[in-house]
Amino acid sequence: MIGAAQPRVTVANELLDKIYSLDGILHSQFKSRLVIEPALSRTVVSFQASKQQPAYRWYKFKEAYSPWLVDYLLSRYNIKSGKILDPFAGSGTTLFAASRLGFETHGIELLPIGQAVIQARMVVEKKLAPREIQRIAEWKNKAPWKKANRTNLLELKITRKAYPPKTKESIEKYLKACGQEPKDAETILRFLLMCVLESVSYTRKDGQYLRWDHRSERMAGKKPFHKGPILDFDQAITLKLDQFLNDIGETANPPDLLDLSRKKNSKVPIKLLDGSCLEIMQKLKASHYDAIITSPPYCNRYDYTRTYALELALLGVDEKTLLNLRQQMLSCTVENRSKNLLEINPAWIKAIEASEGQKLLQNILDFLENQKEEGLLNNNGIPRMIRGYFYEMACVISESARVLRPGGMMFMVNDNVRYAGVEISVDLILSSIAEKLGFQTRQILVLPQVKGNSSQQMGFHGRTPLRKCVYVWEKK
Ligand SMILES: C[S@@+](CC[C@H](N)C(=O)[O-])C[C@H]1O[C@@H](n2cnc3c(N)ncnc32)[C@H](O)[C@@H]1O
Known part of the structure; x- marks a missing residue:
């Protein structure tokens, strides 16, 4: 004692x-x-x-x-x-x-982030109807959100001013347009929006919090941090839609197994x-x-x-x-x-x-x-x-x-x-x-x-x- x-x-x-x-x-x-x-x-x-x-x-x-x-x-x-x-x-x-x-x-x-990822992937595993895939392809080719009205994107104290104003407007239009789509297509379109949020924002996920780029209004007078390119919304979402459409063709035979002979053909819930x-x-x-x-x-x-505050705000x-x-x-x-x-x-x-x-x-x-x-x-x-x-x-x-x-x-x-x-x-x-x-x-x-896990990398000696x-x- x-x-x-x-x-x-x-x-x-x-x-x-x-x-x-x-x-x-x-x-x-x-x-x-x-x-x-x-x-x-x-x-x-x-x-x-x-x-x-x-x-x-x-x-x-x-x-x-x-x-x-x-x-x-x-x-x-x-x-x-x-x-x-x-x-x-x-x-x-x-x-x-x-x-x-x-x-x-x-x-x-x-957390709703993980839930949203899993739900979107479950929709894909269950198989999207051809009509829904067609709708998603039209979003990629015709960018229907550009002509939509806006709906309000929820903001948290820690996400205020996270996007350039034009990007925020595009996100709000995209959200409004999503609401008019059939259910599974809407789930996927909202999920794909969540996938690009960080890349079009002033923030970067970093250690224990979000880091803010010097171009954001929130950073006035603070230590400068440059996150690299901040993507244009239309470009980022179009690339993501394209990646999704390419991948769903491939998920029928995924290379995610060490030994493909172990793959079972039945889809288990x-x-x-x-x-x-x-x-x-x-x-x-x-x-x-x-x-x-x-x-x-x-x-x-x-x-x-x-x-994950940006994603949580998007998810309401x-x-x-x-x-x-x-x-x-x-x-x-x-x-x-x-x-x-x-x-x-x-x-x-x-x-x-x-x-x-x-x-x-x-x-x-x-x-x-x-x-x-x-x-x-x-x-x-x-x-x-x-x-x-x-x-x-x-x-x-x-x-x-x-x-x-x-x-x-x-x-x-x-x-x-x-x-x-x-x-x-x-x-x-x-x-x-x-x-x-x-x-x-x-x-x-x-x-x-x-x-190379040297003492130098580990912070201090010993x-x-x-x-x-x-x-x-x-x-x-
Ligand atoms: C290390 S991550 C798991 C990653 C997962 N293995 C994967 O490959 O995506 C830990 C997860 O636990 C979740 N979590 C934290 N507390 C939890 C709780 N009380 N109940 C359920 N999930 C929780 C977090 O939201 C986070 O998604």
Whole structure:
């Protein structure tokens, strides 16, 4: 125990020593299962690999992994059929990739952006009627929005003046014209508009927020940032319509499988459940799924509701809904308030206890509280965010164990993080919690280090690169 009378620096040092020692113990516990997996390049475990891929390239969801990862995991762990769940579905990579392989897939997604991507892709998978394809082709060739009236494009405080005035006018006309199209064509046309917003705006998605170009009125007197060319609206949307029309011809035989002989011909239904997995998972049937393949938000302060604000405004999310979505998200930003997890589900007491009993986690939380009291954190919300992240993840893990059949597999992509100079072994902590909640850790597949990951790239001397992994857990 650390006595109250000790000098503050000693307290912090003792806590740090304890963290290193507990991290070492956990590391040796998992040592034989921590394996560097050369097949898992950063390209495959990120959006990179999908950049040129028909359908996946329509909307650049930077937080996505590639369909090859899904294929690789199912093949490597010999999962041949059944039902698959992704509780953090994002743009639906798990759903579409596994469905191609003949799996029935269910996804849960909280944010309307991911939902819109998945819904548009479901419309395409179901097959667009020739009449609807014809309408979309007419939009490409005749640009009917140019003659339409305007309808109001919702603005949020953080999206005000995001477009040049002429572009805003074109977007509003496009939206008005969409409303006159048949249902599926309208879904696709609105989705394609969402796909070009960033390219025609003064903003760029960047780290934890939107960066504003110096040409925007909002930037008067601020540090200059040049995002490069800002595309003309008519040109950008016409190119996107063209890409879409080209790709739908090709999706009938997608090159998104490692081994095309594994492709099943039947189209298996995909189901999307809109909302928070913390609310929805508890309503799913026990032992129903054969596998879970997922990637939650990382514990890295990345705020999807800010980065994707243009898209959210287009989808009609107002200020109040935005705040509500931000709070419902898995705690990964300093703005998240604590959630009352036991009020959501009293059965999560075991998950809470597993987190309370995780010594490394508790020591990290003590250390961060100490750093907060010393005024050494760059944001005082960090300890609350990290606590929320692990406790909420523990609840998701316990629900995952409940909905998987015995022997079912869970795969999770996640990154370790660093705060106040301390690396947090998210991989080891979550695996240790998972083992208390009905899983056995088969492996923790570590992505190979990026070449040239020098101390220079890592910010300052002595820092080791953070592990990026795919956890492989089996339901006992
Ligand atoms: C890393 S992304 C998943 C990317 C996905 N694997 C793909 O390939 O597109 C994490 C997703 O979790 C979603 N999310 C965050 N909190 C959530 C919650 N409580 N319930 C459901 N989804 C949530 C985010 O909106 C985001 O789309």
